[in-house]
Amino acid sequence: MISFFICLLLLIGGYFVYGKVVENTFAPDDRETPAVKINDGVDYVVMPQWKLFLVQLLNIAGLGPIFGAMQGALWGPVVFLWITFGTIFAGGVHDYFSGMLSERNEGASISEVCGIYLGGFMKNVMRIFSVVLLVMVGTVFAVGPAGLIVTLFKNGNVSGIVASTEFWLWIILAYYFIATFISIDKIIGRIYPVFxxxxxxxxxxxxxxxxxxxxxxxxxxxxxxxxxxxxxxxIWSVMFITVACGAISGFHATQSPLMARCMKSEKQGHFVFYGAMVAEGVIALIWAAAGCSIYAVTDGLSTGLSAILANGQSAAIYDVCSKTMGGVGVALAMIGVIVCPITSGDTAFRSARLVLADWFKVDQSKFTKRLILCVPLLAVGAVVGHLDYTIVWRYFSWTNQTLAMIVLWTASMFLFREKKNYWITVVPATFMSAVSMTYFFYAPECLNLGTTVAYPAGIILAIVFFGIFMYATKKQPKEAA
Incomplete structure (x- = not known):
């Protein structure tokens, strides 16, 4: 219990101390923000800081810091260290720069931001990568809640169309269309802070x-x-891939531009972006602690937790809430496992719309122009929702952390160009490169080459990426001259 409180205090202290270091390195100023300058009444809308924080938290969280942290608890309390230090030195840094670099570039999507600092080839790669990832996330976060709602109805002996997964899938997709299409302050800005x-x-x-x-x-x-x-x-590097949203997650970089388009001042970034990531780290730490403490340990192994997780993420969350809070916990669990995925799913589709709008230069202030992007996006989501995407979904964890790696290298190049301390992003970028590449060589769904090959290969590639960055920093001044 002492180590839990130490990690909790480190997270809170990290927000005030290291978060301030990150903010001072970026150096926010009083320039006019995109929300004030553009203010199209749809995506660029000024919202109060407290709403920005809560919406950002819900957008980046969903069930990520809950289920990912419980999965991480299978390794034992060592997961506390990754959640704590990953949040402070990697996740918070990643989220702050992904949001603030978007804000500095007229609220651009993360793919466009990467292109500005890493070149045209990387921009096109990130465009395709981002849209595919976002549609996949949005669809999965529709199918999952639909299935859970049906389970609840069937457990209550309710039959008919309301006990059909197909029915609820279309209901959720219809909601996604509305939330993706209308102004961000109409639904997201009003009810998401509550959730x-x-x-x-x-x-x-x-x-x-x-x-x-x-x-x-x-x-x-x-x-x-x-x-x-x-x-x-x-533990290396599977735990670091498994506990994504509670420490660092590339998905956050696709969500941060949503709030970057709604900020009244650059100085809100510390609280909104770094603060929301620390809050998510605290949530993940709590759920990891619950996973480590509630379930039986056999011969030093987390067998009890493994057994409950085998029943699925919804069952695991339900079990923890009912054991810790009783009936109230059950009600909160139902809100969590149904609403949280849906609220992450609709913002995933909204982000996909904005990526496409930036890509093809489609003005989103016009009703008809938004329809041009919303209709095909949701149509693709409806098709994917009826496919067996289990195999494809296995790659999400790896692609998620690979995206985080790319964003950190993007921030590093920005800081280099601005003649600022780029080591605060280079170090976590190199670390995440090692994590991502090691997993790619090790994981059964990837190359499946085992630790003997994966460990040295991951480290070597991380060093190569670091070398490429350092070479670019030496070469760029000469080209500019």
């Missing part, structure tokens, strides 16, 4: 429940500094 508060309350209820149950003891890192995964899955 953001629910996400926070659910986390607080879980940790209070853990503390008030004498049977639940959060293990200490120093007494369980070992791999507790029942299958012996290696």
């Amino acid at each position: 953001g508060i629910c996400l926070i309350i659910m986390a607080l209820g879980v940790i209070i429940g853990v503390f008030t149950h004498s049977d639940y003891q959060i293990p200490e890192i120093w007494s369980h500094f070992t791999n507790m995964h029942p299958k012996g899955t290696p």
